Each structure stands twice: as structure tokens, then as C-alpha cells.
Amino acid sequence: MTPIAWFICWSSAALLLHVFVGYPVLVWLQARVRPRPVARRAILPTVSIVIAVHDGERFVRAKLANLRQLDYPTELIDIVLVCDGCHDATVTIARRSTDPRLTVLDHPNRRGKAACLNDAVALTRGEVLLFTDVRQRLSPMAVKELVANLGDPEVGAVTGELHMENVRSGFAQGVDFYWRYEKGIRHAESLSGSTIGVTGALYAMRRSLFRPLPPGTVLDDVLVPMRVAALGKRVVFEPKAMAWDQPSQQPAEERRRKIRTLAGNYQLIQMAPWLLVPWSNPLWFRFVSHKLLRLLAPWLIVALTISSGLLVTRHAMYATAFGALVTGMLMVGLALLPSRLGRLPPLRIALAFFYLNLFAAQALVAFARNRRLHLW
Template sequence: MTGLAVLVFAVSALGLVHVFVGYPLWMLALARWRPRPVQRRVWTPHVTVVLAVHDGAAHVQAKLANLLALDYPPALLDIVVACDGCRDDSAARCRQPGDAHVRVLEFAERRGKAACLNDAVAQARGEVLLMTDVRQRLEPDALRRLVADLGDPGVGAAGGQLRLFDAQTGFAHGIDAYWRYETLVRTSESRSGSAVGVSGALYAMRRELFRPLPPGTVLDDVLVPMQVAAAGWRVVYEPMAVAWDGTSQQPREEQRRKIRTLAGNYQLVQLAPWLLLPWRNPLWFRFVSHKLLRLLAPWLLLALALSTALLAAHHVLFAMTALALAAALAAVVAGRLLPALGGRLPIRLLTAFCYLNLFAAQALLAFARNRRLHLW
């Protein structure tokens, strides 16, 4: 029993170190010592903005105004909005300005974002697609920066940076810190070859590389770039192309969105099993390390906690590990009970880490209960 507990401790500890430290450091090293710079060039192709909306009346007019104000030649920009079974007046608000650059596809039945993207892309006229979501605001130069990356003949897709604002609570600051960490990983992946995914809030791609998405796909912003990479093109990250979004102030606000997103990774493997095959997926190591092993992190933490509890009396290493885990959990609980304490940097980082892993555990249960997930 002791030998098995030691093995569980070693595997779980090494797995956690690889996921959160080893893999990011490896990407940083590759980006530094074996960089693959993007050969940007000024390029102004015709661009079609693709926007899928479900009950987006509160945001859609501001979003269209934001898109039409982008620093890009108006004659080379058109917008296709797909309204997916909206119960509000989203479609009417899209048509209200009467701008010839905006086309509205209105579907009475709610079919999900993936189906809307497929239909909208089929109506696209541009050489380049700009994918974005309704809530986030884009910086005026975001499109030009992404298109410049696509000026590199080896680049098939370019993702922008999602920046969070209005962090008011300790939890919100922790989520913002996690997103900065994620940004560092994506930047390193891009500089050393290709990023595994992009942000659905802002990315551009060559229209010829878009492949219709399976119905119900949740993570189009992972499957689409993985398909681009499988076709032999690079997927790069452009941190200077910025989209802004508000951050969740409390765990409950983040929970539903995060569980759905994390469960979407399980769905990806179900919809595209070739992602698990190294000879089919050129980004296999990155995909497994960045996406799949993070889903295992809460279970690795549980295995680490149980094994150290069993081994604590046998060696000081296990006793210290058990104490460290207990102290971290106690700090998170104290931070939730005492908001002033929760605002301190170490505790807010621990809080975000604990909640994100809790959501990852819940995501497996959510996917097991409902393989179809949610359309939106």
C-alpha cells in the first residue's frame, strides 16, 4: 500500500508540475532559443466580419458601431450577423442603421453558434474572416494588426489578445492574473511555432481554410485553429490586437461560463478524435499539455492530497506537502470569509487557482451528464 501511495504521489506531483510549470517553461525556452518570427507585411484584403448572436439586443448596436469604426477601408469590410433563434429584437437592431455593409441572417430556430458560423461563412465575400463575439469591444487597429500577421504566407490564422477590465474583488484580480499567465503561454507557443487555440472574441483567418463545424461545437476557437494547423499552416498570437471584456467579480459569475468552456474540451475529443493522434495532429504535444492535462489537474490534486495524507507519517517530504496543501486550502477559506484578507496577492492567486480547478472537475461531471452540452 505504501509503495502504491508513493507511486500515486510521484505521478500526480510530476503531472501538476508539468501542466503548470514545466510546459510553460518549455514553451518559453523554445520561444527564446528557437523563435519563428512572423513576417508581417502591410496587406489590405477584403475582410468579412462574422458575428453570431443569441439574444444580444443589449450589446449588438454598440458592437456594430465598434466594427464599422475599425481603422480599415470601409469598401473592403463587410459584416455578416447570424441571429440564432433570438427571442429579443437583435435582428431588428442590426438592421436599424441601414448600412449596406451589414447583412443579417435571421434564424427562427435556435441551432447553436457552430451552425450560425457555418451559414455566415458561406455568405462571406472576403478573403479573410474576422471572428468576434458580441460583447467585447475591439481596439480600432485590431483588424489591421491581425491582417498584417496573415501577410506572412505561412500563417493561416491569427488570434488577438483578450484583456479584462473592471476587476474590483480579490477573485476578479485572481482571474485577471490567471489570464495574464495564459497569455504568456499563448505568446510563447506562437513565437515558437503555433498556438493551440485563440480567443473567440477576436481572431482572423484565411477564408479558404475554414471547414464547416460539427453541429453543437462549443469550442470553435480551438477546433478551427487546430484544423488550420492540421492543414499545414501556422496559428499565431498577436498581443497588439486587443479586445476588451469585463471580468467576473465572484466565482458564481465565472462558474457557468468556465464549466461550459472546459467541458467543451471533452466534446472536442468526441467530435474530432484525430486530435489525440500524434501522426494526425501536428500540435499533439501542445494540445495534450495545454488543454487535456489541465482537465486532469483537479484529479491530480486530489490524488496528491490523498497520497500525502497516507504517507505523512513516513517521511518529512510527505508531511510538508500535506501541510502545504492544508495551509493553501485554509488560506482560500479565510480569504472568502474575510474580504480584506482575500485581496492580498498570494491569497487571491490561490483562490483563483482553487476555483478554476473546481470548475474543471465540475466540467467532467457536466459533460458526463449531457454530452450535447449547451448550444450557447
């Protein structure tokens, strides 16, 4: 039993260290030692803004007003808002808009975001496609900053930066810390080549590179950039193109959304198995390190806890590892207590880390039970 426990302990520890420390440090070093700057140019191509929405009456009026405030020639923009089985007043509110650039599509039966994006793109005329969600507010310069990156012929897609506002609870602060960590990785990936994913809240691409999405695709913000990279173009990160959103304040609010998006990674592997093939996926190492191994993290943590517990009397190193894992569990427990103690930064981070990995474990179960993720 000891050799098996030893192998599990060391392999789990090595993979966890690579996922959360080694890979981020590696891409940071690549960005520092061998940077690949983007040759930005102030260009003004025609831009088609595409928004898919389901029951978004709370946000659609503000979103359309926000789009009217973009600092970009109005005659160069068209907007397609496609409503996916909306049962509220989204369509009514959108059609009251006096913006002549807006086209509203209403699909009475819910078909999923991918089908809506395909329909919307078919109606657009822009050289650049800009995808955004109904909930987030965009900075006035967002479009100009994104398309400036497309002035570089090597760049095929570019993502903006999503900022969290109204971060009140300890859980939300922990999630905000994690999101800042994630954005740091994406920035380093971009500076050293290409980033793996884009933020669905704000990303743009060359229209010529868009291919219709498979029905039911959940993670268009991963599949689209991976397709762009497979065509030999870069996918970059533009921090000056900003969008703002509000995080979930409690784990229960975040659970459904996070499980769905994490389960979408399993769907993506099933839908696009070429992503797992190094000679088909030019970003294979980054995809495995940044996406796939993250899905394994909760199981690796469990394996490391059990194996180091079995080896705890063999060496102080195993005792230290086991003690650190138990300490982490205690920190999560303290963070859940209704006291000021739970608002301490280390406890907030531990709580967010626990829940994000719990959701990742639940995502595998959810996907196994329900493959029709797009209809959740």
C-alpha cells in the same frame, strides 16, 4: 498500500508540475532559443467579419458602432451578424443599422454557434474571415494588425489579445492574473511555432482554410486553429490586435460559462479523436500539455493530497507536500471571508485557482449528463 501511494503521489506531482510550471517554461525556452518570427506585411485583403449572437440586445448597438470605427478601408469589409434563436430585441436593433456592409441573419430556433458560423461564412466574400463576439470592444487597429500576420504565407490563423477591464472584486482580480498567465503561454507558443487555441473574441484566418464546423461544436476557437495547424499552417498570437471584456466579479457568475467551455474540451475529443493521435496532430504535445492535462488537474490535486497524507510520516518531503496543500486550502478559506484579508494577492490567486479547478471537475460531470452542450 505504500508502493501504490508512492506511485500516485509522485506521478500526480510530476504531472501537476509539468502542467503549471514545466510546460510554460519549456515553450518560453523554445521561444527564446529557437524563435520563429512572423514575416508580417502591410496587406489589405478583403475581410468578412462574422458574429454569432444569442440574446445580445445589451451589446449589439455598441458592437456595430465599434466595427464602424475600425481603421480599415470600409469597401474591403463586409459584416454578417447571425442571430441564434434571439428572443429579445437583438434582431430589431441590428436591422436598424444604416451600415450597408451589414447582413443580418435571423434563425428563430436556437441551433448553436457552430451552425450559425457555417451559415454566416457561406454568405461572406472576404479573403480573410474575422470572427468576434458581440460583447467585446475591438481596438481600431485590430483588423490591420491581424491581417499583417497573414502576409506571411506560413501563417494560416491569428488571434488577438483579450484584455480585462473593470476588474473590481478579489475573484475577478485572481481570474485576471490567471488570464495574464495563460496569455503568456500562448505568446510563447506563438513565438516558437503555433498556439493551441485562439480567443473567440477576436481571431482571423484565411478563408481557404475554413471547413464547416460539426453541428453543436462548442469550442470553435480550439477546433479551427487545430485544423489550420493540421493543414501545415501556423497559428500565431498578435498582442497589438486588442479586444476588451469585463470578467465575472463573483464565482457564481463565472460558473456556467466556464463549465460549458471546459466541458467543450471533452466534446472536442469525442468529435475530433485525431487530436489524440501524434502522427495526425502536429501540435499533439502542446495540445496534451496545454489542454488535456489541465482537465486532469483537479483530480491530480485530490490524488496528491490523499497520497501525500498517507505518506506523511514516511519522509519530511511528503509532510511538506501535504502541509503545502492544506495551507492552500486554508488560503482559499481566508479568501472567502468578508474582510480586507481576502484581497491580498496570494489569496486572490488561490481562490481563482480553486474555483477554476472546481469548475474543471464539474465540467466532466456536466458533459456526462448533457452531451448537447451547444443548447445550454
